[in-house]
Amino acid sequence: MNIILLGPPGAGKGTQAKSLESERGLKQLSTGDMLRAAVASGSAIGRQAQDVMDAGHLVSDDIMVRMIAERIEQPDCAHGFILDGFPRTVPQAEALDRMLAEKNKQLDAVIEIRVDEAVLIERIETRIAQTPEDERRADDSAETLEKRLEVYRDQTAPILPYYRERGILRTVDGMASIDEVAMAIDGILKESV
Ligand code: AMP
Numbered sequence: 001m002n003i004i005l006l007g008p009p010g011a012g013k014g015t016q017a018k019s020l021e022s023e024r025g026l027k028q029l030s031t032g033d034m035l036r037a038a039v040a041s042g043s044a045i046g047r048q049a050q051d052v053m054d055a056g057h058l059v060s061d062d063i064m065v066r067m068i069a070e071r072i073e074q075p076d077c078a079h080g081f082i083l084d085g086f087p088r089t090v091p092q093a094e095a096l097d098r099m100l101a102e103k104n105k106q107l108d109a110v111i112e113i114r115v116d117e118a119v120l121i122e123r124i125e126t127r128i129a130q131t132p133e134d135e136r137r138a139d140d141s142a143e144t145l146e147k148r149l150e151v152y153r154d155q156t157a158p159i160l161p162y163y164r165e166r167g168i169l170r171t172v173d174g175m176a177s178i179d180e181v182a183m184a185i186d187g188i189l190k191e192s193v
Helices: 013-024 032-043 044-054 061-073 092-104 117-130 143-156 159-165 178-192
Strands: 003-006 027-030 081-084 107-114 171-172
Touching: 003 159, 013 081, 013 107, 013 178, 027 032, 027 061, 027 143, 032 044, 032 061, 032 107, 044 061, 061 092, 092 159, 117 143, 159 171, 171 178
Parallel strands: 003 081, 003 107, 027 081, 107 171
Antiparallel strands: none
16 A cells, blocks of 8 residues: 655654554655665765755755665565655656656655644644754754645645545644544545555
């Protein structure tokens, strides 16, 4: 089963992806985590991505599409994967469709975790306050968050109608508790089998 979790930064995609990974044996593919690992390793991609990420902008579609195309070929994705943070633009969604078709794979569900932006800002501010300074992500600041939300509205939200038109978009209420969101996702995935 291959699924996409969509939603703005702080919606809980990572938390839900981790629980799906442990309960369903699907592999979480977080492009944000992959990029942070590339930055930490000092690789060429990491050096290119760092400033873009710190500013809350998006890394180029070309880099991201290549990164995911290579990743989903790995054996740990054979039972299925959860895309967390990809696609983030319509061209990424189109490229994903093409690469899945080439590999004879399909998307089983695209799940939007819908949240209220004001609450989101509070959540992220709490996360920043509770994380020791040396463990904070470079992009975890109130200003960068505003930028990331704007980027979500402008560049990522247009993906929603793209998948709605294809009949595979489902929406869950991300303002519910973590367990309730997990149950709602579970219900959707049971229907999608
Ligand atoms: P995330 O951990 O998903 O919030 O991602 C952190 C940052 O990595 C984002 O703000 C972007 O700069 C970059 N990033 C992650 N995924 C993508 C993607 N699919 N396309 C472009 N940039 C991305």
